[in-house]
Amino acid sequence: MNANMYLLLEKGFEEAKPVIAALKEKGMSAIGAAGYCWSRIVVVELAKAHEIQAAVVLHPGPITVDDIKEVKCPISILGAEIDHVSPPELIKQFEQVLSANSGVAHFVKIFPGVAHGWSVRYSHDDAAAVASAEEEMVDTIDWFNKNLK
Template sequence: MQEKEFEEAKRIIAALKEQGASSIGAAGYCWGAKLVTELAKANEIQAAAMSHPSFVSVDDIKETKCPIAILGAETDFMSPPELVKQFEQILSDSGIRHFVKIYPGVSHGWTVRYNSDDATAVKWAEQAMVDMTSWFNENLK
C-alpha cells in the first residue's frame, strides 16, 4: 500500500470528524482492502469491511484494532477460502468482533465485477451489500 493513500484517507477521516462524525467505517474492495486494514491497524476507524481482499496478510489481521467484516469468494486466487478462514481464526482468538463469510459459487471481484444477466451472481453481490451495510449499522453507533 502506498503511504500517500493512507495519509489521504487520514485527512478525509479528520475532515469527517471535524464535521461532527463520531465514528467512521471504511470498506475496501480488492486492493482497497489493504488500505482498510492499515486504517484499522492504526486505530483510525471504528469499523472495517472488505470484499475479496488482496494483499492483506495474516500479520495485518493480527494487528487489526476494530471490528472487521471479511467477505470472501469461494474461488479466489488473491484470498482463497483457506486464507479467509485463517483470518477468521485469528480474529476469534484475538476477541476482535468480526463477521466472516465465504460466498458460494463466486470468484474474486464478484461484488463489483459480475454479469448482471447472471441471477446467481446478482444475488450474491446484492447479499454482500446487505451483509456489509448491516455490519456497519451494527458497529457504527
C-alpha cells in the first residue's frame, strides 16, 4: 500500500471516531461497522482500538494476520473463492488466529465461485451473482443482530 493510501485510511479511522462518539452521546451503546475492500482497513482499525462492538469485513483488501490478532470485538470476515487480494488461504489463516483467541467471537466464510468485490459489483441479470450478494447481506445483518444488543 502506498503512503498516500495509508494516510487516507488513517484519516478515515480518525474521522470515524467523532461519529462514533456522537452516536454514543445519543444513547447508542452498541455500534458496528462494515467495510468492503479498502474500507475494511478502517473497520479493522476501529475493531483493534475497541471503538466498535462488532465488525464485518467483506472481500477484504490487504489486511494482515497481525491485524486480525489485535481485533478486540466480534468480527465476521466474508471472503471470495477467487480473490488475489485476500485469497482463501489468507482468510483461513484469519480464521485460525480468531479460533485461537477464545475472547473474540467470529464468523468466517468463503463464498464459492465468486471473485473479489462480488457483493457490490455484480450483474443483476446473473441469478447466481444476485443470490451470493443477497446471502452476504443476510450474513452481515445476522452478524450485527447477534452481536449488537
